[in-house]
Amino acid sequence: MDYIQAITYLYSLRKSGVELRLDYTRELLSMLGNPESGLRFVHVAGTNGKGSVCAMVSSILRSDGYRTGLFTSPHLNRFEERISINGMFIERDEVIEMVERMEPLVEEIKSRAPGPTFFEVVTAMALSYFAGKNVDFVVLEVGLGGRLDATNVVEPIVSVITNIAVDHQRLLGDSIKEIAMEKAGIIKEGSVLVTGAEGEALEVIRDVCAEKSSELLIVGRDIRYRRVNSDLEVQRFYLNGICDYGELRIPFLGEHQIFNAAVAVGVIEAMRRKGLLISEDSVRQGLKEARWPGRLEIISREPMVVLDGAHNPDGIRALKNSILKDFVYKRVILVIGISRGKAVPEMVKEISQIADVVIVTRFEGNSIEPEIIIEEFRNNGKEVVLKDRIPDAVNYAMNKAGNEDMVLITGSLFTVGEARRFLLGEDVK
Numbered sequence: 001m002d003y004i005q006a007i008t009y010l011y012s013l014r015k016s017g018v019e020l021r022l023d024y025t026r027e028l029l030s031m032l033g034n035p036e037s038g039l040r041f042v043h044v045a046g047t048n049g050k051g052s053v054c055a056m057v058s059s060i061l062r063s064d065g066y067r068t069g070l071f072t073s074p075h076l077n078r079f080e081e082r083i084s085i086n087g088m089f090i091e092r093d094e095v096i097e098m099v100e101r102m103e104p105l106v107e108e109i110k111s112r113a114p115g116p117t118f119f120e121v122v123t124a125m126a127l128s129y130f131a132g133k134n135v136d137f138v139v140l141e142v143g144l145g146g147r148l149d150a151t152n153v154v155e156p157i158v159s160v161i162t163n164i165a166v167d168h169q170r171l172l173g174d175s176i177k178e179i180a181m182e183k184a185g186i187i188k189e190g191s192v193l194v195t196g197a198e199g200e201a202l203e204v205i206r207d208v209c210a211e212k213s214s215e216l217l218i219v220g221r222d223i224r225y226r227r228v229n230s231d232l233e234v235q236r237f238y239l240n241g242i243c244d245y246g247e248l249r250i251p252f253l254g255e256h257q258i259f260n261a262a263v264a265v266g267v268i269e270a271m272r273r274k275g276l277l278i279s280e281d282s283v284r285q286g287l288k289e290a291r292w293p294g295r296l297e298i299i300s301r302e303p304m305v306v307l308d309g310a311h312n313p314d315g316i317r318a319l320k321n322s323i324l325k326d327f328v329y330k331r332v333i334l335v336i337g338i339s340r341g342k343a344v345p346e347m348v349k350e351i352s353q354i355a356d357v358v359i360v361t362r363f364e365g366n367s368i369e370p371e372i373i374i375e376e377f378r379n380n381g382k383e384v385v386l387k388d389r390i391p392d393a394v395n396y397a398m399n400k401a402g403n404e405d406m407v408l409i410t411g412s413l414f415t416v417g418e419a420r421r422f423l424l425g426e427d428v429k
Helices: 003-016 023-031 050-063 092-110 118-132 175-187 199-211 255-273 280-289 313-326 344-352 372-379 390-400 414-425
Strands: 040-046 066-073 084-086 135-141 158-161 192-195 215-217 223-230 235-241 248-251 297-301 304-307 333-334 355-359 385-387 407-410
Touching: 003 092, 003 118, 023 118, 023 372, 040 050, 040 175, 050 066, 050 135, 050 255, 066 118, 084 118, 092 118, 158 175, 158 255, 175 199, 192 199, 192 255, 192 407, 199 215, 215 255, 223 255, 235 255, 248 255, 248 280, 255 280, 255 313, 297 414, 304 355, 313 344, 313 407, 313 414, 333 390, 344 372, 344 385, 355 372, 372 385, 390 407, 390 414, 407 414
Parallel strands: 040 135, 040 158, 066 135, 158 192, 192 215, 304 407, 333 355, 333 407, 355 385
Antiparallel strands: 066 084, 223 235, 235 248, 297 304
């Protein structure tokens, strides 16, 4: 088996779609000798900001000398980004080795049942890989929801729910309370939970924490922050509460990323409460050195080209506010493609407020029909150009843009990933 064959096999499992359950992941891990049982986890759920929090927590831990595994999804450029240790992606020959190990196990299950999905298999792969590499900690991002997500087979030292908004209603429920219950399913008995949730969602989380005797740390109450200033390179903010760091810096743009940083530091404080030694210097250094592409990422300055994977109304709203507050531009030339099942009317209503030129496109895979997006933009009084391929949409936008304009590419991490690969000429696998 070569790398292309290994990846093709994994991607063939996507035909199973998305299934929320734990049985197949547990069975695969049992076949592998339960590698997760010897690992220490930080388990991160939430509607928005999960990946950024994971990136910051893992950066802080490795700054303190801990060998840190990171499991995230989806990838932007290539599969290996999903599984990394101390910032280094899994090697392609290691992917081949892991797939060769997993394939007979998957096929054995499929001989008597529908079999595991792509995400279930990759989750089991990642946990086995981290165990084999003797990592000190694994920062584990939930794929979808929480309670029945494939990652919810672990016993974390700290759990995280960044925030809760309406998204993935078909699988998680139509109300904030229903979605909060699904995400609160990661809370374990006698554990510590860090959250930035508010309102009804926070009430649900409080109740579950009380039921499970889990300590609750809340951003805004126990961990407080205040933005100082920012430019296009760095944001500075004060952080205090159960921790008092004074001024901290992050290389991420957007005030929502300061919130994510506060959540990440809350995780470190929770780990300290578990008796782990992590220095204040490592927190400062880890935040400064954290990287997470595709989130308000500037690819070019003349014209300004910004990529952001906002994929639901709350994410689009945060993006819009950041563009208005932090950037200077003459026009926004928008390239947008959205996944199926998303709240298109609400997303379009938000982003229409800053878009001067709109180019609608589609990405490879689970992209919604562009005509649906176009109709919503027209309902918001916008003229729209349709380009069926993302490279064509990006080229059209770049040709339209003057040096003082901004090309903004958003709507889905899949849109951003495909556009990023095209703009940077990076590996497409």
